[in-house]
Amino acid sequence: MRFPFAVILPLSGILSLAADSGKEPLLAVDFDSPIRIGQTRKDNPLPENGYREGRFGKGYCFERPAVNFLPRPVALPESAKGFRPGAGSSLSIANAALSLRGASFSIPEFETDLKQETVFPRTALTISCEVKGPRGAQVTVSVHFAPWKATDAQKEKILAGSRKKEPFSPDSAGSKTYRLTGEWQRIAAFAETDGRCAANRTASVEMILSGAEEASFRHFQAEQTMRHPYRTHAPTSWLPGKNSRPAGSSGLCLTDQFLQQNFPINEGTAALYAFLPEEPGFPRANSPFFGFGQGWRKPMWQFRPRRFEAGASGAVSLKKELPSNRWIHLAVTWDKKESCMYVDGKLWGQSSRQNCSMEGREKCVFSIGKTLWPEESADAVLDEFLLFGRVLPPEEIAQLAFSNKPFMPPAGESFRIAPFSVHPFFRDDPNAGIPLEIHAENEGKIRAELESFERIAKEFSLKQGWNRIHLPFHPDRRSPGKGLLRITLYDGNGKNFYTFSAPYEVRGAVRRDLVRILSWGGDGETPLEYLQKLGINAVNTSPGKWEEEATRLGMLVNFDFRNHKELQKNNFDVLKTLQESRNEIHRMRGRYNWYGTLLNSEAYGAWGNFSEWKTKYPVLLDHARKSLGFDPPFDLLKLNPMSCRREDTEFAKDESGIYEKTGCAYRFLDWYVNEGHPVIALNNANAKTVREADPQNLVWTEPGFSAGIFRQTDMGGAWAYLVTLQEVAGKLRREWGRIRSAGRKYFQPTLTMYYWINSREKAVLDGKKYFMTRSVDELKADCWAAIGMVPMHDLCFFNAYAWYDAENTGQKFLPGQGMSDEFGRFMKQEFYPSALLLRDTEEPPARVALFVPEEISFYSEKSWEYYRTMCMWERNLSLYNIHFDVVYSASLTQRALEDYSIVILPMASKISRELHERLLALAPKARIVADNHCKREYPGLLRLNYTHNPGRPYDQKTFENIFPFLKELEVSGTGRSFRAEGKSGNVMYFERMYKGVRFLLVVNNHWTTGFLSRCAADQSPRGFEYRPYGVSQPAVLTVSEAAETVIYDFSTGRKVPFRKEGNHAIFETVLAPGGGKLFCVYPSALSRLEMTIPKDIRRGETAAFRCVLTDGTGKNAPGRQIFRVEVTDADGRQTDDGGWHVMEDGILSVPVRIGSDAPCGTWKITVSEHTSALTSTHSFSVR
Known part of the structure; x- marks a missing residue:
């Protein structure tokens, strides 16, 4: 197989070059042969459309991003329909061009997609085309905007959100006259507008021919110019209508560690050939040729036509322009004292160079044809780029400049080695x-x-x-x-x-097999040491950001991979987008601590406005038509929230809301969110590429707007950024229902260290405004809910920066102290072993279904009321400890609706005939619960009505009518084999199961006010009084027990005494503020722990220590147990073989890896079982 990207891994360390003298370049890019990086070779990943005739062989045109706003038939053109002839003129298509007979024609008013410009005061629309006519004739091209139609209210809103408060400046039309050469030539003109007025503008174009009666025109383009960072009105090369330039054409990024480690910081030379195209009357921007650095305003190398920076104070600046429209040779050199710039072998400028410092070079990116700070393309054709690790003397630079052959001519090589790490x-x-x-x-x-x-x-x-x-x-x-x-x-x-x-x-060992506690996102960079203090062992990182630091600290790495924006730039070509970005995935290859990859988080896409598909995204419209066989009725659709706004002609319902078949609006929406969303296809391709790089890598995405988004992943993630424990639990339950409906096994909840509801919640202290952080008690309780309410695989925290800022600077977040110490102890000592025990465990079947299939929700949603009603049900079912499933349409492939004894139908104003008949058949065996939105009757139907408060949509008082029903339901039991009750306040309880062992989890849900509530701006967020601090209380558990039941308190490793009442075991426990207690129910006591010591243990070998745990019957202990292991070598040092280990079915094998350089003598191993506190210690000899 030939791989499109030969570079899979970068190279760290010192590479022995072919010649020690520095004659050989560190890097050579000639666009004719594979890229040479030291001794290795990498296939060039650039899109094919950018290749041009080079100085020697092929060169590459690195061009700024652009979109042609004109429709496809006009841009080529394909017909004369999109044009309007002037008086006495006629238009036709001949030889793939628009033929004008007469004096003029115009392009009538068309829509643009100009983006607001916030840096430059004005932005522009540039019109260009190619024209051919009699030599000496003239063509005048003019463009102007239609009047801006914004209302006064819209103008006030724009001004309020803008840094510039001065009045809007008027539009200016543009016109330019060209004398024809008799051959095809490019002509252009531009119109300007205030950068704040750019959105939703229309424009028109006029062409006037004089001195001739006939001319031909082709390759029309309308594009935005004068947009930061490009200070130019010049057009770019032609694009088909409604098309954008491939993202990969803007430049070549090389993140190889060889370049990071070997880039010549102290002295070096970069040389290249450049062809700088320039249109008459359209000055070029000062666009860069290459760059090396970390990011914005970080020390970096940056070479532009009029400026060269060499990673230090002092820069070469030119007052004259470089020659354009011909090939020139450029070279820059630098050493510890000065930097120089050469043009065509002659010195054009030099500057002193001081204070060079290049810390964190492992994060640096090398780019050719652009820089990344901000991302800015060269707008030039480049050839033969060379990077040397020495300063070339002037005579060698002159030799390069005037050579008539390439510096490194292609040579036949039997073998080529791709860069690696x-x-x-x-x-x-x-x-x-x-x-x-x-x-x-x-x-x-x-x-x-x-x-x-x-x-x-x-x-x-x-x-x-x-x-x-x-x-x-x-x-x-x-x-x-x-x-x-x-x-x-x-x-x-x-x-x-x-x-x-x-x-x-x-x-040392990094333990990829254990539960990952991940940090994700936030308001600022949080030191990894602070994350470790919190008990976080994994970091989410974008390319080149945290990999090295996380590795140094022994942390796991999750790769945050996002390429959905490039998908739009590439006109939704999945393969092209993947080809441009797959190197970012492959460069992670070989990192054992790279355990997972997050694919395109929160990637809804700018194309979610369906009304724009015809004009902006015709390729999506074509794909939908081919897939569905009909034109999507966009006027009937809404994506946020997902709903069919009106009923199309195919959709017929009776007076009770029953419809026979779904209409085109539903069928499109169901297809789009499960198959047709562009990110679904992109993530499928991304997932395949990740698995090629690392077959064991955990691929996941979030959040889930449908089952389809998860189908090619291993795991789904979900956010629970809510205030109360019952809301967090309810949201997790809903999202797990979605992920399970996709057939995924693994689920990762995401909790938050600050409040994010619709915006960041505010606080005031000593007259200063801050954002709120969560209390430690709240986050502890949320953690317990995350392993009890759902089968958690890993856990994620959002915005650890909130606590970091609160404890250190207090710039954004309400100042506080001690959170990291307290929470870190909780995570490492209490929560982590509990999470290992309950990871991916099962639960008893729920008897209650919150039934929200899309056949109901898409037609019943009214301005978020359906969604809010569903949320209210979730929070209150959780508050009353009802064991329930959230059931979607796809969920019915996992478990039948008939398996539930209670089915809740929120706001079911419409329903399909199939589901209605299914509920009719179910009604005699199960109880159906609905509200007044449901106009149908079912045997035994219970109607529970609630009110809606538009001002406070989540006000708990609006749901008071359902509380008696929920209390009755809790008492009757909904699937769990135990109940818990707090003596002074609420508790929440959950049951998990694994191979014959039951796990009972009780969480304190009793709260009071305190410092945070006194500072909070909102005293009743989400309809609850704000009480962020837990209150300790006793709780009573009633467990349905079988004969010989033994109950362990997992936190102490002790058996729990209980009293029997009939077939129940009853006992009491004390819950700490925000705390949880985990109990393990075994059929027989865990009684004996034995360890087998390997014989003849030698250095350089791995010895397996076998542990067997048996119960009172002499059989291996069932289920799963968690062990703490300590291994001490002959010098008294603890080794990396210790830590947490997981036993399955009563057997555990502990590998002890003894290095060939380890000390000989007597070693010691201690294993402690967490549930029963059984411990075994043995000494062994190493020789």
């Missing part, structure tokens, strides 16, 4: 090694040798083309530390064709 190795990585990609001209065999603390040799058979091989490395055979490795490759004749040396590091 030597990431830190972790001792618990069972498949550690170095992946290589090798391109072979012919099939055959090679031998690879890897020398480090041990020598490994292996033969590989290569096929013609690209091959992937894996050089094994055994970090488990040595202790944590650093060393030097060497890779040598030999061809079939034993000839060495590649040698590589680099430092390596072996780190």
Whole structure:
């Protein structure tokens, strides 16, 4: 298989170049052959449409992003229908061009998609086309905006949201006259408007021919110019109508660690050929040729036509313009004292260079054809870019400038090695090694040798083309530390064709198999050490941001991968978008602590306004037509909330709201959210690419607006950014219903460390306004709900920066102290072992269904009322400890509606005939609960009505009528085998199960006021009195118990005494503020723990210590148990083999990895079982 991107991994460490003298460039990009990075080769990933004739062979046109606003038939043009001939003129299509006979024609008023410009005071619409007519004739092109139609209220709103408060400046029309050459030539003109007035504008164009009676026109384009950072009115190259330039054409980004580690900070040279196109009357922008740095205003190298910065104070600035419309040679050099710029071999400028500092270079990005701070393209054709690790003297620069052949002519190579990385190795990585990609001209065999603390040799058979091989490395055979490795490759004749040396590091075990506690997003950067203090062991990172720091701290890494914006730029071409961005995925390959990938979080897309599909997104409209066989009735649809706004002609219902079949509006909406949404196809392709890079990687996305968004993922995530515990639990229950309906096994709840309802909740302290943080008690309770209400796989926290800022600077968030200490102790000592125990466990079947299928919700939603009613049901079912499922249409493939004994239908004003008849058949066996929105009758129907308060839609008082029903339901039981009751306030309780063992979780839901409530601006958010502090209280549990039941308190490892009443076990416990208590119910007591010690343990080996836990019957303990392990070496140091371990079915194997450099002598291992507190300690010898 040939891989479109040869670069899969970057290269860290020191690469032995072919020549030590520095004659060979560190980087060579000629656009004719693979990119040369040191000794490695990488296929060029640039889109094909950007290649042009170069200085030698091919060059590449790096061009700024653009969109042609004109419709497709006008842009080419395809017909004369989109044009209007002037008086006495006629138009026709001949030879794929618009033929004018007469004096003039116009493009009538058309819609633009100009974006508001907030940096430049004005922005522009540039019109361009190609024209061919008799030599000496003239064409005048003019463009003007239609009058701005904003109302006074709209203008006031724009001014209120703008930094500029001065009055709006008037539009200015544009006109330009060109003398024809007799050949095809480009003509253009522009009109300007105030940058704040750009949205929703229309414009028209006029062409006037003089001095001739006939001319031809083609390739019409209307695009936005004078938009930051491009200070130019010049047009870009032609695009088909309603099309955008591929995102990858704007520049080439190389994030390879070889360049990060070997970029010549102190002295170096960059040289290239450039062709700078310039239209007469349209000055060029000062656009960059290359850049290297971390980000905005960070030390960086940046080369522009009139300025060169070399990562330090001092820059070369030119007062004259570079030559345009011809090939020129450019070179820049820098050393510790000065930087210089050369044009065509001559020195044009120089400057002193001081105080160069390049910390954090592992985060730097190297770009050719653009910079990223802000993202700005060269708008030029480049060729033969060379980067040297030395300062080239003037004579060598002159040789490059005037050479008549390329510096590095393409040469036939039998093998090409793609750039790769030597990431830190972790001792618990069972498949550690170095992946290589090798391109072979012919099939055959090679031998690879890897020398480090041990020598490994292996033969590989290569096929013609690209091959992937894996050089094994055994970090488990040595202790944590650093060393030097060497890779040598030999061809079939034993000839060495590649040698590589680099430092390596072996780190302690990272435990990818345990529960991940992830940090996600926020208002600012939070130090990773602070996250670790909170008990967070994984970090969500965008490309190049936290990988190295997280690895240094032994944290796990989740890759936040987003490419949906590029999808729109690429006109929704999934393969092109993936090709441009897949290198970001592949560069993560080989990192064992990279455990998961988040795909396009919250990617609703700007195309969600269906009314714009005909004009802005015709490719989506075509796709929908082909998939569905009809034109989507966009006027009947609404996406937020998802609903059919009106009933189309196919949709016929009787007076009770029963309809025979869904209409086109429903069918389009159901298709769109489950199949047709562009991000669904993109994420499917992304997921496949991630699994190619790492088959064990956990692929996930969030949030879920449908089951379809999760179908190609391993896990779904959901946000619970709410205030009260019952709301958090209810929201998690709903989202788990959605993820389960997609057939996904894994679920990751996301909790928040501050309040985010519709906006950040406010507080006032000493007259200063802040945002609110959550209390520790609230977040503790939310954590317990996250492992009780749903089968949690991993857990995520949003905005840890809120607590960090509150505890350190208090700039944004209400100042407070001690949160991280208290919460960190809770996470590490109480919550984490409980999360390991309950991870992915089952639950008893729920008897209650909150039935919200799309066949009802899409037709019953009225301005968010359906959604709010569903939320009210979720929160109150949770408040009253009702065990319920949220059932969607897709859920019925997982569990039948007939399995429930109570079915709740909120706001079911309309329903399909099929579902109605199903409910009729169910009614004699189950209770159906509805409200006055339901006009149908079912046997035994219970109607519970509630009110709506538009001013406070979540006011708890509006639902008072359902409380008696919920109290009755709680007492009767809804599927759980136990009940809990607080003695002074509410509690919530949950039941999980695993292989014959029951887990009972009780959470304190009793609250009071305090410091946060005194500072809060809103004293009753979401319809509840604001009480953010927990109150300790006793609680009584009543458990349905079988014979010989034994109950353990998981937090203490002790058996719980209880009294029996009939078939129930009753006992009392004390709940801390916001606290939870987890109890384990076994059929027999856990009685004995035995450990088997391996014999003849030697250095450089992994010894497996086998633990067996048995119960009172002598059988292996059922279910799952959590162990704490400590291993101490002969020098008294604890090793990385300790920590949490999970036992299944009474058997646990603890691997102890003994390095070849570990101390000999007597070692010790201690294992402690958490549920029963059984402990076993043994000594063993290592030789």
